[in-house]
Each structure stands twice: as structure tokens, then as C-alpha cells.
Amino acid sequence: xxVVLAGGVGAAKFIEGVVQVVPPAQLTAIVNTGxxxxxxxxxxxxxxxxxTCTLAxxxxxxxxxxxxxxTTNCMEWLVRLGGPSWFKLGDRDLAIHLRRxxxxxxxxxxxxxxxxxxQVFGVAVHILPMSDDPAPxxxxxxxxxxxxxxxxxxxHAQDDVYGVRLHAAGPARPAPGVLAAIAAAEVVLVAxxxxxxxxxxxxALPGVREALKSTTARVVAVSPIVGGVALKGPAVxxxxxxxxxxxxxxxxxxxxxxxxxxxxxxxxxxxxxAIAALGLRVAVTDTIMRGPGEKAHLATTALALAx
Amino acid sequence: xxVVLAGGVGAAKFIEGVVQVVPPAQLTAIVNTGxxxxxxxxxxxxxxxxxTCTLAxxxxxxxxxxxxxxTTNCMEWLVRLGGPSWFKLGDRDLAIHLRRxxxxxxxxxxxxxxxxxxQVFGVAVHILPMSDDPAPxxxxxxxxxxxxxxxxxxxHAQDDVYGVRLHAAGPARPAPGVLAAIAAAEVVLVAxxxxxxxxxxxxALPGVREALKSTTARVVAVSPIVGGVALKGPAVxxxxxxxxxxxxxxxxxxxxxxxxxxxxxxxxxxxxxAIAALGLRVAVTDTIMRGPGEKAHLATTALALAx
Numbered sequence: 001x002x003v004v005l006a007g008g009v010g011a012a013k014f015i016e017g018v019v020q021v022v023p024p025a026q027l028t029a030i031v032n033t034g035x036x037x038x039x040x041x042x043x044x045x046x047x048x049x050x051x052t053c054t055l056a057x058x059x060x061x062x063x064x065x066x067x068x069x070x071t072t073n074c075m076e077w078l079v080r081l082g083g084p085s086w087f088k089l090g091d092r093d094l095a096i097h098l099r100r101x102x103x104x105x106x107x108x109x110x111x112x113x114x115x116x117x118x119q120v121f122g123v124a125v126h127i128l129p130m131s132d133d134p135a136p137x138x139x140x141x142x143x144x145x146x147x148x149x150x151x152x153x154x155x156h157a158q159d160d161v162y163g164v165r166l167h168a169a170g171p172a173r174p175a176p177g178v179l180a181a182i183a184a185a186e187v188v189l190v191a192x193x194x195x196x197x198x199x200x201x202x203x204a205l206p207g208v209r210e211a212l213k214s215t216t217a218r219v220v221a222v223s224p225i226v227g228g229v230a231l232k233g234p235a236v237x238x239x240x241x242x243x244x245x246x247x248x249x250x251x252x253x254x255x256x257x258x259x260x261x262x263x264x265x266x267x268x269x270x271x272x273x274a275i276a277a278l279g280l281r282v283a284v285t286d287t288i289m290r291g292p293g294e295k296a297h298l299a300t301t302a303l304a305l306a307x
Numbered sequence: 308x309x310v311v312l313a314g315g316v317g318a319a320k321f322i323e324g325v326v327q328v329v330p331p332a333q334l335t336a337i338v339n340t341g342x343x344x345x346x347x348x349x350x351x352x353x354x355x356x357x358x359t360c361t362l363a364x365x366x367x368x369x370x371x372x373x374x375x376x377x378t379t380n381c382m383e384w385l386v387r388l389g390g391p392s393w394f395k396l397g398d399r400d401l402a403i404h405l406r407r408x409x410x411x412x413x414x415x416x417x418x419x420x421x422x423x424x425x426q427v428f429g430v431a432v433h434i435l436p437m438s439d440d441p442a443p444x445x446x447x448x449x450x451x452x453x454x455x456x457x458x459x460x461x462x463h464a465q466d467d468v469y470g471v472r473l474h475a476a477g478p479a480r481p482a483p484g485v486l487a488a489i490a491a492a493e494v495v496l497v498a499x500x501x502x503x504x505x506x507x508x509x510x511a512l513p514g515v516r517e518a519l520k521s522t523t524a525r526v527v528a529v530s531p532i533v534g535g536v537a538l539k540g541p542a543v544x545x546x547x548x549x550x551x552x553x554x555x556x557x558x559x560x561x562x563x564x565x566x567x568x569x570x571x572x573x574x575x576x577x578x579x580x581a582i583a584a585l586g587l588r589v590a591v592t593d594t595i596m597r598g599p600g601e602k603a604h605l606a607t608t609a610l611a612l613a614x
Contacts, residue, residue: 077402091398095384102348
């Protein structure tokens with residue numbers, strides 16, 4: 001069994017590589033829910049949807065999110081009727097949020113719903129939300145404390161960041177199966193996702209960091225920082241604001257207490273000795289996932305480092 | 308000022324006639340909300356939407372409800388994800404329900420929202436929901452007590468009906484402006500809507516029947532029963548189950564305590580003396596609204612009877 005700790009777009013692409021070399025049914029993705037929020041009264045779970053719809057090959061590959069070929073007729077009228085316009089919702093996409101909201105109101109957990117959706121969409125990979133409890137990530141900015149999606153999408157990550165508040169709604173527990181999956185895994189892979197707001201919320205759940213330290217699995221991360229920049233999203237300001245060096249070495253240090261190995265990009269080869277000095281195995285390769293070949297290569301590299 | 312007591316499709320077409328002969332801004336529609344219900348977590352108000360979207364010329368004229376040219380991409384995925392399929396929701400249509408639900412959750416009343424929507428859609432007629440309180444109409448059937456929309460749409464009006472329970476959620480008050488509009492009107496028209504489940508819920512609100520009796524306005528109804536049948540919807544079984552004769556005379560008797568006049572179809576001309584014997588003026592004409600000409604003619608006839 002292989003476990004992947006996952007955020008959104010980068011994680012989804014990485015898992016597409018892993019399923020080329022590991023049978024999907026032997027793979028469990030533990031997905032960040034810190035980005036989840038309510039808009040138009042709907043419960044939106046961006047990372048769960050990105051992972052599920054990417055693995056179902058329904059995703060809009062240009063954007064990395066949303067449904068390929070979706071229409072936006074509902075959204076256009078929502079805006080016409082005075083609704084917020086900053087978060088784009090396609091008509092088919094909307095069905096996912098509507099159904100999730102209705103099922104939550106009917107008493108189903110986020111875990112149940114995530115499992116139902118991945119089965120409907122024919123995804124064999126097990127998809128676990130990190131928690132069934134609300135665990136919103138707040139960003140402390142010059143404009144005040146705001147939800148991550150407000151900071152990132154509504155305000156275009158333009159505010160100065162002073163800090164990050166994880167699980168801002170109060171204590172959140174790992175979803176059923178999360179700790180057991182980590183304990184039972186042969187390999188745990190940390191996807192090339194934002195260490196602060198994608199992987200961070202998972203690591204902050206009670207018991208998760210301890211499970212990662214005590215598991216017999218090898219734990220290998222893929223650096224989301226390449227040449228000092230993030231391939232996608234606001235990792236740079238968020239790493240900086242939380243006191244981390246913005247580099248693969250900074251990420252390695254953040255994970256060092258539970259990590260066995262790290263895959264870094266060839267442009268960061270010079271950082272390999274410093275990462276190795278943390279007691280980690282290091283693999284240096286091309287980590288940019290342009291297509292299926294690169295995705296499979298990256299997965300193979302990470303798994304080889306673990307085994 | 309002219310007030311129309313309104314249900315859904317029949318009322319909307321009738322009001323389209325009235326606005327041809329009365330300036331729309333001098334017209335107030337008091338609309339049944341007994342059909343309102345929650346589906347997919349959304350607050351749906353069928354009659355309000357039918358009236359508003361018909362007057363905005365957005366309605367699907369074939370169906371009498373829904374938005375012309377709308378897509379159903381969200382609905383198809385909702386059903387795929389296990390959602391109920393019996394109530395069709397177009398993508399643009401859905402925006403109305405989503406926005407209404409979000410605005411209700413934000414503390415706006417149904418009245419506020421109805422007024423906002425009609426302004427966005429450029430409708431000059433004042434549109435008042437009969438009540439801002441939940442006032443669901445339940446139908447007592449062989450299959451149990453069910454919401455009107457369940458009886459009518461989900462179960463295709465096929466169950467034997469034993470009775471009707473109005474305001475099944477408990478006491479409902481008239482929305483702000485309802486009693487005042489009736490009191491201040493020169494003419495009150497009762498649209499050719501279902502007397503039991505469209506007009507009945509309005510009449511059952513505390514003070515409405517009294518306001519109709521005490522207003523100085525002439526009150527004129529258009530019979531929704533023509534030749535012993537309803538042009539649309541389940542008026543026949545509902546009239547029967549509530550002890551009314553299924554005829555224009557039966558409708559006249561149900562309204563007789565507040566009515567001054569009644570417009571009946573030419574096929575029911577033989578009922579005119581019996582209706583007149585109730586103390587009512589009677590106009591006999593073609594009441595079938597095939598197009599704009601017939602709608603205007605029917606409105607003119609009703610207004611002439613009142614004046």
C-alpha cells in the first residue's frame with residue numbers, strides 16, 4: 001500500500017504518475033481540506049475535487065481545476081442576480097458542490113461523500129479527506145485574517161502575509177482511516193504541494209506527524225520548490241511568512257522530523273548535500289510534470305528512493 | 308391600483324394580459340408560496356419564479372416553467388451523483404434557487420428577494436409573495452401526507468386524494484404589503500389558478516379573506532374550470548377531495564363570500580344564472596389564453612366586469 005499526502009493541482013498530477021506504476025486500488029490519497037469553504041451556500045472542497053476529477057480524467061487540463069468542456073450558464077445568472085463572481089463555478093462542477101452540500105445536510109460525512117464521488121466517477125484510488133471536521137486555513141494579511149481562498153483567488157495573493165492559522169475553526173481530528181493508512185503503508189509519498197497550506201494542514205492534525213514518524217513505511221517527499229520558485233500557487237510568500245527558507249532545502253527542513261528521502265529538481269542539485277546532511281536520501285531528477293511520461297518518471301523516482 | 312391573486316402558469320399568462328391594459332407599475336401580484344419547497348438544499352419557489360420569469364419574457368413557453376433555451380448540465384451530474392431527478396432544474400433556473408437560498412441564509416426575506424429578482428429581470432409589476440413565512444401545502448393521499456410538489460410532480464398526481472392541509476408548517480402571516488395592497492386596490496382580480504392549492508393558501512392567511520370582504524375594490528375572479536375540467540394541473544381531484552363541485556359554479560361558491568363578479572368560459576354559459584343567483588355579476592367569454600390577443604381580451608373582460 002502506498003499513501004500520498006496531497007494538495008490540489010500538483011498532487012493530482014503526481015498521483016497520475018503514481019497510478020502508472022502502482023495499482024490504483026493499492027493507493028490512498030489523503031487530501032487537504034484546509035481550502036474548503038462555503039460560497040453561494042455550497043460546501044466547496046477544491047483539493048478533493050481537483051484530485052478526484054483529475055484521476056477521473058474529467059479535469060480541465062488548461063486550468064488544472066474545473067470540468068473540461070463545462071458551461072457557465074448558472075454562474076452567469078448568479079452574478080446577474082448579485083452573487084459573488086470571484087470563484088468560477090461551471091455547471092457540472094456546481095453539481096458536485098450541490099450534491100456534497102445536500103449530502104452533508106443529510107448527515108453524511110465528508111469521507112463518505114468523497115468515497116461516493118470517486119466511485120461514481122470510476123476512480124480506483126482511495127480518496128480520504130484529511131478530516132471530516134471543518135479545518136479552514138486562514139491567512140493573516142495586511143487586509144486582515146482571511147480564508148485561504150479569499151487570499152488566493154478573490155484577492156489574487158496580493159496582500160502582504162504575516163502568518164498562517166491552520167484549523168481556524170478549532171480542533172480537527174484526522175478522518176477515519178487516515179492514521180491507519182499511514183501506519184499500514186509500505187511507502188508514504190508527500191506530493192509536490194504547498195508545504196504550508198496544502199501539506200501543513202494535514203501534518204497539523206493530531207497524531208499525523210507522530211504516525212509519519214512511527215510508521216515502518218519509508219516517507220519520501222517531492223519538492224514543490226524548484227529553483228527557488230513554486231510551480232503554482234503562493235508557496236513563496238507563505239514559506240517566507242512562516243519563517244522557512246524558500247528552497248527545496250527549506251522544505252526538507254520543514255519535513256525532516258518524519259522524512260526518509262526527498263526528490264529535488266536537477267536545477268537544485270547543489271542543495272543535495274545539505275539535504276543529505278539532514279539525514280535524508282536525495283534523488284535529483286527533472287521534476288516538472290509536462291505529460292504522462294514525466295509524471296511516471298517522477299513517481300518511479302520517488303518510489304525507488306523509498307524502496 | 309390593481310391586485311391579482313396568483314398561482315403559477317395560468318396566473319402568469321393572465322397577468323400578461325392585464326399588463327396590456329393596465330400600466331404594469333400599477334399592478335401588484337400576490338403570489339402563492341404554498342408550493343415552495345427545498346430540494347438539493349435549495350429553496351425553490353415555483354409560482355414566484357413562473358410569474359417573474361413569464362413577465363420578464365424569460366420563460367420556456369412550451370413548458371410554462373423553466374427558462375427558455377436553458378441547459379441542464381448541472382442537473383445531469385446531480386442525478387449521476389445520486390441526487391433526485393424528479394424536479395427538472397435548468398442551469399440558469401438553478402441560479403435563481405441558489406441565489407434565493409444564499410440570500411435567505413444571509414437574512415433577507417422572501418419578499419426582499421422576490422423584489423430584487425423582478426428588478427434584476429426588468430419586471431415593472433410589483434411581485435409580493437403571499438407570505439415570508441414557510442407555508443407548505445400538503446396533500447393527504449393514499450400514499451400518506453406529502454408536499455404538493457411531491458404529489459403533483461414526483462408522483463404525477465396519481466394518488467387518491469383525501470384532503471389538503473394548508474400552511475402545514477404552522478401559522479403563516481401575510482407578507483408585508485399584502486393586506487394593504489388589497490385594502491388600497493381599485494380592483495382585485497383572482498387569476499384562473501387552482502382554487503384549492505394556488506388561491507387557497509393566499510385566502511387562508513389571517514386577514515386576507517377579511518381584507519377581500521372589506522376592501523372598496525371590486526373583486527372579480529376568472530374561473531380556472533372550463534367545461535368541468537382544469538386547463539392545467541390537478542384542480543379536479545383537489546376540488547373534489549375538498550367537497551367542491553368541479554365547475555365554474557363550484558369555484559364561484561368557494562369565493563362567493565368576497566367576490567363581486569366572475570368571468571366564465573362560453574362553454575359554461577349555462578352556469579351563468581346559478582352564479583348570478585349567488586349575487587355575482589357574470590361575464591361569459593372565451594377564457595382560453597392561446598396568445599397575446601386572448602390574454603388582453605380576458606383581462607379587459609375581467610376589468611370591465613369590475614368597473
